[in-house]
Amino acid sequence: MTTALITGASGGIGEAFARELAARQTNLVLVARSVEKLNQLAQELQQQYKIQVDVIVKDLTEPDAAATVFDATKTQGLTIDILINNAGFGDYGDFAESDRTRQIKIVQLNVLALVDLTHHFLPLMRQRRSGSIINVASIAAFQPIPYLSVYAASKAFAVSFSEALWAENRQYGIRVLVACPGPTETNFFTEANFPPALAQTTNTVMSSQEVVRESLTALEQWEPNVIISDTGTHLRSAVAKLVPRKILLTLLAKHFKVGAGL
Template identity: 75%
Template sequence: MPTALITGASAGIGKAFAEELAARNTNLVLVARSEEELNELAKQLREKYHIQVDVIVKDLTEPGATGAVFDFTKEKGLTIDLLINNAGFGDYGDFAEADEERQIKMVQLNVLALVDLTHKFMRLMRERRSGSIINVSSLAAFQPIPYLSVYAASKAFVRSFSEALWAENRQYGIRVLVSCPGPTETNFFTEANFPPELASRTNEVSTVEEVVRETLKALERGDSTVVIGGFSTHLITKLAGIVPRKTLLNILEKQFRV
C-alpha cells in the first residue's frame, strides 16, 4: 500500500488530498500546526478507510522542523511514495507597511520548507527510481501581484522550481507536478487579511475536491503543470506573455488596490 505525506493537511486543499487519497487506499502522514484538527481528521480516516495515518504536529517555519518530519518517517520505517507540499499562506497589503516577521515566515513556509522537504525525499525516490511530488502553487504564480507581492513571488518560485525538477527527474521514474489553482473555496482570503470588497469580486471559484481531482489526474498523465479553474483563470495565465509588462503591472496595481 503506498504512503503519501501531506503538509498543511488539517484544512482546505491539504485535507481534501488526505480524504481523496485515503479513499484510494493510501496510507498517510499528515503534517500541520493544528493538533486538534489533525488528530480528528486522522481518527476519521482510520475508522472509515482502515488505513495507517501518522500525525506530525509541526510549524514548518520553525528551525529544524523539516528535518524532524523527515526523521520521523525514517524512524517509523515509512517509504514516502507521494510527497504533497501544500502548506502555505498569503498576506495582503503594502509590502513597506507589512509586518516584517510575517513576510519572512511566508518565504520560510512557501519556499524554504518546500525546497527542503523536496530535496530530502527526492534523494530517496532517486535511489528507488520511483515516487511522485506535488507542489501546490497558485494562479498567482503567473504574474507579479501588487499588495500580494511576497505571496505571488513565492508561488512563482514554486512553479519554476517544480517545472525544472519535472525535466530533471523523468529519467529516474519520478513524477513532479506543480498545481496552480485559481480561486478556491478555502479560508485563504481570511487568513491573508484580504479586503472583503476584493474577495467578493472573485468568480469561478473551484471546490477543494475539484482541485484535488484535477491535480491527481494531471499527475497520472505525467504533466509538469496543471492550472485549475474556469475560462478566466486560464486566460489570466496567458496575459503575462501578451500584455506589455508595464501595462500589466499598472492594471494589476489598480485591480488590487483598496
C-alpha cells in the same frame, strides 16, 4: 500500500488531498500545526478506510522543521511514495507597511520548507526509481501581484522549481507536478487579511475537491504543470503574458488597491 505525506493537512486543499487519497487506499502522514484537527482527521480516515494514518505536529516555518519531519518518518519506518507540499499562506497589503516577520514566514513556509522537504525525500525516491511530488502553487504565480507581492513571488518560485525537477527526475521514474489553482474554497482570503470587498471580485471559486482530483489526474499523465480554474481565468492568464509589463503592473495595482478601497 502507497504512503503519502501531506503538509498543511488540517484543512483546505491539504485535507481534501488526505480524503481523496484515503479513499484510494493510500496510507497517510499528515503534517500541520493543529494537533486537534490532525488527530480528528486521522481517526476519521482510519476508521472509514482502514488505512494507516500517522500525524506529525510541526510548524514548518521553524528552523530545521523539514529535518524533524523527515526524521520522524525514518523513526516510524515509513517510506514516503508521494510528497505533497501544500502548506502555504499569503498576506494582503503594501509590502513597505507590512509586518516584517509575517513576510519572512511566508518565504520560510512557501519556499524554504518546500525546498527542504523535497531535498530530504527526493533522493530516496531516486534510489527506488519511483515516487511522486506535488507542489501546490497558485494562478498568482504567473504574474507579479501588487499588494500580494511576496505570496505571488513565492508561488512563481514553486512553479519554476517544480518544472525544473520534472525535467531532472522523470528519467528516474519520478513524477513532479506543480498544481496552480485559481480561487479555491479555503480559508486563504481570511488568513491573508484580504479585504472582503476585494475577495468578492475574484473569479469563479473552485472546490478543494476539484483541485485535488484535477491535480491527481495531471500527475497520472506525467504533466509538469496543471492550471485549475475556469476558462476566463485561463484566458486572462494567457493574455497577461502578451501585455507590456508597465501596463500590466499598472492595471494589477489599480485592481488590487481600488478593489480594496485603498
